[in-house]
Amino acid sequence: MKETSDLLHGTLELLILKTLMIQPRHGWGIAKHIQHISNDVLDIGQGSLYPALYRLEDRGWIEAEWGVAESGRRAKFYSITPQGLKQVASEEAQWQAFSWAVNRVLGSAR
DSSP states (O other): OOEOOOOOOOTHHEEEEEEEEOOOOEHHHHHHHHHHHOOOOOOOOOOHHHHHHHHHHTTTTTEEEEEEOTTTTEEEEEEEOOOHHHHHHHHHHHHHHHHHHHHHHHHOOO
């Protein structure tokens, strides 16, 4: 599995925001969704996930509310804000351009 320390700077935040566009989730649920959608390629550890969540909350891109998880335990549930939705649109466009450029360079060596 790919550890988040190997992800490009800012990529984890984009993955979290995209995950929260589907529905609010608690931290463990965010990590498991990303792992599942990536076919177990991306494994988001707590040491990377929670600092990223705090950064996103500080920027006003997500907000948190206490609730009860499926396990019956209290958990913080995160949801995306209108500012977060704008950020996703901006970062997705940048990611698409970056990804296109990297693929062009990788393909040029063939």
